[in-house]
Amino acid sequence: MKNIVLFGGGNIAQAIVEGLIYAGHQKNNIFYVDRNPKNKKILKKLKIRSLKENTSLKIDLFILAVKPKDALSAYQEILKDYKNPKIVSLVAGIKSKKYLEMNKNIKFLRAMPNTSSRFNLGITALYNCTFSRSDFKKIVMLFKKIGIIIEVEKESKLDNFTGMIGSGPAYFFYLLKSYEKKLIPLCDGDKNKANYVMVNLVKGIGMSVENNKDLNKLIAAVASKKGTTEAGLESFKSNNLDKVFEEGISAAIRRSKEISNEF
Numbered sequence: 360m361k362n363i364v365l366f367g368g369g370n371i372a373q374a375i376v377e378g379l380i381y382a383g384h385q386k387n388n389i390f391y392v393d394r395n396p397k398n399k400k401i402l403k404k405l406k407i408r409s410l411k412e413n414t415s416l417k418i419d420l421f422i423l424a425v426k427p428k429d430a431l432s433a434y435q436e437i438l439k440d441y442k443n444p445k446i447v448s449l450v451a452g453i454k455s456k457k458y459l460e461m462n463k464n465i466k467f468l469r470a471m472p473n474t475s476s477r478f479n480l481g482i483t484a485l486y487n488c489t490f491s492r493s494d495f496k497k498i499v500m501l502f503k504k505i506g507i508i509i510e511v512e513k514e515s516k517l518d519n520f521t522g523m524i525g526s527g528p529a530y531f532f533y534l535l536k537s538y539e540k541k542l543i544p545l546c547d548g549d550k551n552k553a554n555y556v557m558v559n560l561v562k563g564i565g566m567s568v569e570n571n572k573d574l575n576k577l578i579a580a581v582a583s584k585k586g587t588t589e590a591g592l593e594s595f596k597s598n599n600l601d602k603v604f605e606e607g608i609s610a611a612i613r614r615s616k617e618i619s620n621e622f
């Protein structure tokens with residue numbers, strides 16, 4: 360997979376491009392198609408070239424990274440200009456059937472990554488539709504450059520991965536906002552200092568989970584009987600924080616399934 364095109368150069372495309380560059384993928388072999396001036400500027404700064412200015416190139420892979428509402432027209436644009444393209448769709452919700460109905464001969468698969476790909480800490484769920492086994496292996500290798508991959512056997516499971524993995528980082532950013540709100544006054548209003556503290560907290564949590572997979576044991580190691588942590592955790596429990604959090608994830612999964620019925 361030498362020449363890659365990100366069709367749609369927004370949030371997730373930028374995370375993937377940065378991750379690939381960091382992993383050593385040649386910038387020269389990454390191209391974009393985008394209409395948004397702000398995103399174009401960011402991609403140019405990353406020294407990624409526009410496909411529109413390099414139309415005669417052989418393209419090995421298109422990565423479709425536009426919002427669901429734009430996906431089918433963007434897909435048609437690719438089909439119009441390229442014969443039998445290989446396409447990886449990152450688009451939430453829209454099922455492979457929709458794309459393959461328009462052209463049965465294309466090599467197509469769906470992937471659900473997340474923005475941590477930027478730091479090569481991504482998680483990408485992959486569902487192969489029509490790629491040959493050997494080409495699928497190449498896609499696996501490509502996404503392994505920017506994190507870990509999970510191969511999904513059933514397409515319906517991609518909706519769950521969309522709600523859990525694609526959206527996943529945002530849930531924790533959201534929770535961290537409450538933490539930050541309490542932390543900033545403690546840091547004398549210094550947002551940078553609060554950020555510095557939060558970064559270490561989150562990195563430490565990551566290392567702890569890597570070290571000890573039992574979350575109950577990790578909690579027990581912090582909370583002592585009648586101590587401060589226990590008081591905090593009891594309050595979370597009595598306010599059903601776990602249920603609220605789980606319902607949030609379920610809502611995202613439901614939305615992913617709804618999107619497939621909208622297009």
Ligand SMILES: NC(=O)c1ccc[n+]([C@@H]2O[C@H](COP(=O)([O-])OP(=O)(O)OC[C@H]3O[C@@H](n4cnc5c(N)ncnc54)[C@H](OP(=O)(O)O)[C@@H]3O)[C@@H](O)[C@H]2O)c1
Pocket residue numbers: 366367368369370371372392393394395398423424425426427429432433436449450451471472473474525526
């Ligand atoms: N963001 C994530 O964390 C994440 C994670 C996993 C999967 N995804 C999936 O990835 C897709 C993209 O999400 P995103 O957050 O990266 O969206 P985004 O930031 O809005 O980026 C999409 C970009 O594509 C451009 N575009 C759309 N149609 C185009 C066309 N026909 N020609 C040229 N440019 C076009 C958009 O321009 P305009 O702004 O002018 O419309 C925009 O710059 C979504 O389907 C989402 O489900 C996202």
